Amino acid sequence: MTLLSRILLLTCLLGGGVLQAEQLAVEARRGDGIYSLLRRYNLVAYGCNIDEFKRLNRLNSNSKLMVGYRYELPIEVFQYDGKSIRSTTGNDNWDRAVAIKEYNEDLLAAGLRESDYRDDRVLWVPYHIDHCSGNLGFTKTEPDIVNLGENAGSEEELERLKDRAADRDPIAVPEQVTRSGPRTFKIFGDTYAEVPLIDRSLAGRIFYIVAGHGGPDPGAVGRRGDHLLAEDEYAYDVALRLCRNILQHGGTPYMIIRDENDGIRDDEYLTPDSDETVWGGASLPRSQKARLFQRSDIINALYDENLAKGIVDQTMIAIHIDSRHRGQRIDVFLYYPEGDLRGAHRAEQIQRTFSAKYDQYRPGRGYEGSVSERDLHMLRETKPSGVYIELANIANSSDQQRIINPRNRQLLADWLLMGLYD
Template sequence: MNIRKLFLFAFWTGCCLTSTLYAQERAKPKNGEGVSTFLQRFGYTSRAAQKEFLEINKGKLTRDGGLILGRSYRLPTGKKSGKKARAGSRKTSVVEPLFGPAYQNVSVRSHELEGACLYLVSGHGGPDPGAIGKVGNRELHEDEYAYDIILRLGRALMEKGAKVHIIIQDEKDGIRDDRYLSNSDRETCLGQTIPLDQIARLQQRCDAINRLTYKDKEKYKRAIFIHVDSRGHKDQVDVFFYHSPGSKLGKRLTENIHKTFERKYDKHQPNRGFRGTVSERSLYVLKKSNPAAAFLELGNIQNERDRKRLVIPSNRQALADWICQGIIKDFKGQR
């Protein structure tokens, strides 16, 4: 090979290497973004893309696997998932990695919640498991069951065309069809580490909601908070609902969800009756978050019968579906 050919070969090889290096795009996360939401912004929604991202950015994440504001991250080189919808076109499907591989592909079956924006918050999380029940040697943590139901609710709302923000997130746990859910402290608040201090923890999620509501353009904005109660072993309770004192929209939302539960119990357990209640309560998250909100306590984790509402996957799905139907009723009845 003569000198001229050798020079050309080296030149083109250098060009190829340079283009490969520049193809490795970099970007900085926005405030509140976790790995999945950060990647989703650039069209990467597959598990393979998430895995590659974690590998090529080793040592640049927090101890809990979160992103650091101001830090530049390399984006995956793999194929992006799908195309962005054209302006004015309706989505027919959504990909949400938080739901897990089996459930992340969501078909938009209707558009009856188009124009609705929901902020979904599962109670506790991170260093705080919430209420703890026991079945044999197993510990049942409130935050795991509340989170699974929140994910199921989010998916049901997306199927109806709603815009959904899942405030408390676990990058690993998607929707799970197990009776006994494994416990962890991986949960974050939109990618941020959840503090142990109770007030700081509650304020963090309210701040996250309020930042989003400031940006979201939808007229119908509602927050849903889901918790599990802890009482004496003999105390069987139905789902009960709270709204902020003086909130007309919050009261209407909780009443619409409550009425949906009443109808479902009349249909599926006609001789049982439904004893869940709606009432005002000055809870921190209801006072400090901007959207009208409903706060649900789904049952007593210490009571054997109430636990069936939580540990049986089809029951968790039913709870999510009924809450969704109550939100649809509220959305359609708005003035």
């Protein structure tokens, strides 16, 4: 079996040491397509597994699999340390460990694994466990388990403790059910055009996604070596990924700023351009004031139209990247309009999500992102409840890792989505 070593992406986003893992590769059988191969390994239920499979193997939506050719699956292979899944993978979360354990046991029962991971010391960790926006069940840790320490007890002992604690504080894990087929949206580009419907948990909710700046205004500009980093390009990429996440869960997102030839890009350095348009196809005016009112007027017209249909759950989300002194690192921080209690609630939910994720993956690192009121045009002049998000300091070299790494941009979009759930 040929395995390709990879470094887990969260270390780039949050900083600190790295965990080494290897990628599982398998041969395609006669009649295999992308979906049938991933379905065999219980991976097709989460759309991001499909995206990751295409990325790993440099495939697009029209690619055919070749019989006998080895393809890398979105499954990372760890050498089991004989103690616990948590110590093996460097993550104390109990629900996550149980999900990994059950995944390995299911594949063993299906004959896709030759031995139990505790016997052959080979542990498989599917991509969706840590990285899929639909996998929202692993953000909470049972209090009894937190105090056990990394290597205390077996997974079976933890299961017993979990059962004992369930009556006090049950943990809701999303049910995995049959999903419908993908839909196609050209704005995401060829690689990500197909958008599977994972569930309808956001049905009836509307989101107006506004990527900052664009057209004649690149926004804040940073430099990394010989590369120019333009705020509008990176904010747009995260906005597209968030929009796609929302679609996967049955919500209705409107991409207010649009670039028809720049889909979701998996490059570190995004080439600046000025051909962005707005919803409806109009170009962006040179005047900053005119550009801002163009956006708010479009959102307000859509808001009134949807409100007339009886849809009251509507949210505006503006995505930006800050610019400060290059030595200053900042965590994701948020603004909401003065007096907007729903906007404040949304912003606080997103902040709590980021804080929990930092605690989960980098205990002790701490999260310092703030939530505050701010008198900004896109918050003041739009009718829906609003949240204004600053992702990083584009001038700071450490913060730049948060936005130039495409997998980190996907994590930002995933965590923003989690924060939008009630």
